[in-house]
Amino acid sequence: MVAADTASEAGRGPPPEPLGRAIFERPIDDLAVALLGTRLVRRWPDASVSAGRIVEVEAYGGQEDRASHARSGRTPRNATMFGPAGHAYVYLVYGLHTCLNVVGGASGTIGAVLVRAVMPEGDPSAVRARRDRPDRPPVALERLASGPGNVGRAFGIDLDLDGADMTVRGAIWLEAAGSPVPPARVVRGPRIGVTYAGPGWAELPRRFGLRGHPAISRPFPVGA
DNA sequence: CTCTAGATTATCT
């Protein structure tokens, strides 16, 4: 734990700067791992703020990656993936759920990191209000943003956030939160829901999580 | 515990 983190987590000192553009300009698998443990911050239209730690992600590449939305080249939907790093790529899946990605990748490459699970930090009431249903018992804290669709719902990731610059304090951004996660605490496995990519791509271990974290959306393969 | 089906719509073929 670094001194600056202790201060900001205690509410003292200046708030941390958003992660800068250069952070996102690295090989997409490396970026995925680097985003584990960072803080996702959402500023609502009423100026209140919700936040949480990213605990699970997936890496998606460019045209070569048969599981990636970029596999067939640029289209209106995936255009953000082909733009600058550090922006939010938001899309609708199954006609129901929005998913949040962070655009990145080594210079000259196309890629994005899907945010699959977030552990809420601080007052979760705004996030909970979006997830709890009046006719059901409250969702457990670690399940509020567990799974990409639940991240989208809990943090109000609407389609109009597609293309948002996450390196500034706008509607959504990322902050460093503590030390980088040691490799031993990172678990990896195949990406979820990409069997359409076919053999050789569907099994690639490009899903990463904080080992044993309760907010992980579903188990990683045993032995991973 | 596992498995299956249904929801619901922008996007691409």
Next chain:
DNA sequence: GATAATCTAGAGC
């Protein structure tokens, strides 16, 4: 017209 980087409830074991 088919598909989709998902979630949930409900049935069955």
